[in-house]
Amino acid sequence: MVLTTGGEFLVRGSCNLARALGVSAFVVGLTVVSMGTSAPELVVCVISAWRGKEAFVLGNVVGSNIINVLVALGISAAIAAVPIQRQLLKKDLWVMWGASCLLVVLSWDDQIGRPEAAGLVLLLVGYLWAQVRRAKRHRANEEQNGAESPGPARLLSYVAMTLLGLAGLALGAHWMVDSAAYMAQAWGVSETVVGLTILAGGTSLPELATFVVAAIHRQHDLAVGNIIGSNIFNILGILGCAGLIRPIGVAPAMFLVHYPVMIIAALVLGLVVTTTNKISRSEGFVAVLLYAGYVCYLYFTATTP
DSSP: OHHHHHHHHHHHHHHHHHHHHTOOHHHHIIIIIHHHHTHHHHHHHHHHHHTTOHHHHHHHHHHHHHHIIIIIHHHHHHHSOEEOOHHHHHHHHHHHHHHHHHHHHHTTTSEEOHHHHHHHHHHHHHHHHHHHHHHHHHHHHHHHTTOOOOOHHHHHHHHHHHHHHHHHHHHHHHHHHHHHHHHHHHHTOOHHHHIIIIIHHHHTHHHHHHHHHHHHTTOHHHHHHHHHHHHHHIIIIIHHHHHHHSOEEOOHHIIIIIHHHHHHHHHHHHHHHHHOSEEOHHHHHHHHHHHHHHHHHHHHHHHOO
């Protein structure tokens, strides 16, 4: 209830704010909404790094990126086909692919140290700066077309609605993570598996709720921008901030299974987006089934003596 209500407020507030400021919904999804819905991942990863639970950090980031593409996007497409504006996605898809591949390269020595983490944060700053310039160009075009600016009171109401939605999403995800983490400890599975599934699933609930609500309201640009922006922010921002607190160790299983799944999911998304003008319902079902298979693999490998 809290998640769906928060998603409703976030979508309505951010879309109204985008229109009021003359910024495209896609750019808002890439920046404001994606950073907001990634807030639970940021909190969980920073606290995990501070407490020396590095396996939670990397598992949460990689697991969240997999869930965003296969589950959030898959479920929404399975409900109703998601139209795609390819001209909006090309550059940001490259950034998402690049960030995913860079994570593998930086992990090659089995650790993401503080220098690498600082580099990730700097790359995020550069990406956000590029998005600000992009938003300014779009706003200039809107002003040339005679778009009217709303009054301060209306702008304030849009900002308040967006912030209220973010707060609801963070609170709902927090409750879900606490409950799920307790259950995982009772089952006796590894921290890496907990990070990849329970924590990643719980902290990705805001993205899922936002995507579904946005799809219902046919705000597809906002929804797809949120998925891509969240995946970029998870690697560059969240992993970067956590790595500055404590170096992140990388388990061999990341290279054998989890990194390949994350990169393949991103590549398949890019292939679908660049060759068609929508993500069909059948493709959505396939994405969800692929994630179900991945979870089954994790379960059987985690419980095998």
